[in-house]
Amino acid sequence: MPDEAAARPNLIRALRETAVTALLAFGLFLPLIGFNTVQNIRNELVLETRWPLLLAIVAILAGLRFLHLVVVAPLMAERARASSRPATLPTTLPSWAMPAVIGFVLIYPLLAMLIAGPGAGKWIDNFGIQILIYVLLGWGLNIVVGLAGLLDLGYVAFYAIGAYTCALLGKQFDLSFWMLLPLAGILAAFWGVLLGFPVLRLRGDYLAVVTLAFGEIIRLVLINWKDVTQGSAGIGGLPRPTFFGLPFNASPDGFAARLGLEFSPLHRPLFLYYVVLAVVVLTAIVIGRLRQLPVGRAWEALREDEIACRSLGINTTNAKLAAFASGAFFGGLAGALFTARQGFISPESVNFSESALILAIVVLGGMGSTVGVAIAAVVIIGGTELLRELGFLKQIFGAEFDPAQYRMLLFGFAMVLIIAWKPRGFIGMREPTLVLKRRKAIDAELREEHG
């Protein structure tokens, strides 16, 4: 048994190193934790010893070290060996994956209603619709950041423009949601071009700073232009999408009454879910097409080498503007869908942390990967929402423990872990847009060898 023979010296070595760790920890924590000075009632300092705590800490550290040496280190070594082999990774998802996902997404709200009953609204709205809106936002930003390689830290500005377009035009001109949805996208795209013009010469960090400023300008204008935007109070009572003119309310003209159904507050989120889903599917198709078109290839070429692009006669100005405009368009659509979901919009919803969240989705998903970004949106948004649902933890940690308070902390930890595990995001592979013979995915690491 060569394996066992090799394992024994390893085990002995691990035990020895564990003992060293324990000694070190003991030496270090003896003065720090083992001794404690306490003021007693007569204002005297008394030295107390805390042997159990010290021992517990030393034991934990020694245990962790042992675990690392015996379990984690061999695993890492194995993985390092595996990755040095020529990559034989499955480059495409199994053929059943796509239909399965589409099927699940289609029946998801019905499933939620079946399982959660009347409480399904939360599952459809907070999970379903919200995640889909972030998928849309992620894809929009992915065009700018992932494909064209232009780091945009103010993407939420376009979301805001879409949402406020919906709110203001809807209130002023009584336009229906169906008119507002494309208008929101078009106006956001217009602003995307407007932002694009001054920043065309900038790249990388400089571009990031200017887009960051743009996002803040939009937010501050929304807060301070009170006559129009009602400032930080926000705008409420926004037009909701109707079902071919039938509103979702309990009135006799409402959707339920007209169709002879019993009124249920679930109808609206259910309908909205499918509307958002339709927009998302359409977006996926459009973005998939764009990537295969000259403009999409020009975006990727721009990300790879702008100077080479210019020498090949590609108008880099137009390519960048097109990227900004299309990214902004989808951001605007997402903004409009957001108002449809909330019926209310305020500058609070469009601050910088939102931009950062969307960027995190893109980076975590894998820059340029449509599927990866969708996965990341589900993980991040679904994950943070799930953390609200950890009520059972109260039974462990006591009633004062509020898991929602730890949301951002856990979110941060998860982010660090994912990036450490997959530095290129969930899907760090690039699918070629064209093949001559054999489709091979391109590892993202190859992209960075250059510049």
Next chain:
Amino acid sequence: MSAPVPPILHVEHLTMRFGGLVAVHDLSFTAERGAITALIGPNGAGKTTVFNCITGFYKPTVGRLTVQADDRPMLLERMMGHEIARKAGVARTFQNIRLFPGMTVLENLIVAQHKTLMRASGWSVLGALGTRSYRNAEHAAIEKARYWLEQTGLTERADDPASQLPYGGQQRLEIARAMCTDPALLCLDEPAAGLNPSESAALSDFLRAIRRDHDVSMLLIEHDMSVVMEISDHVIVLDHGIKIADGTCEQVRNDPKVIAAYLGVEDEEVPAVEAEVGI
């Protein structure tokens, strides 16, 4: 008497200053249509600066650069960077290869056909709808890429990322990519750098084959004299931004000024040479 064929490129009084540094001083030369014109000179002579002026990466301080594209003169110094490739038909390669490293070899060649494909895709509208005319154009683009893959011997590597090619392959791919833009003038910046003698010979053959099969003129910067002397019709020698010789390979090879610029001269001869060169 037939009308003389106008030169493909006419450089007149080109001067490029960077602050106080004069990189190129009052340079005039012509590159004949269908010929391979080499631009040589010691390091720092200003060769790449001339290239960057011709291909629009620098705006010349003084001078006029005329290209005869479609038998119509065009002034390069008045054009935007991307128009020089698109309208004037001037393509270039780079001294330090600039491929799209994460895109496949095939994609590199397709991106180079951006102008044609963009028009065929109706500025994306028709292409997004997947019309037949766009699909035909894309098919034609792939066929053209396939032709260049065969010419460069990269057919087997077509679906690999460009960064995975060996150095020589990347260099050939860059030339093929430039050729995919259908240039009238191809500017090659040290294509033989880093190649061994047999690879250099293969490159010479490749460049000659391109000139034979395509209606293209070439402007070449090169240090490898075996390549320059073998394929050039016309050699221009620069030293410190000034043209010191202009002629056929044979003339340039025997020009004392060129020898002095490359090899230096004996100390006692310096004043005489300087007076002759005009420094």
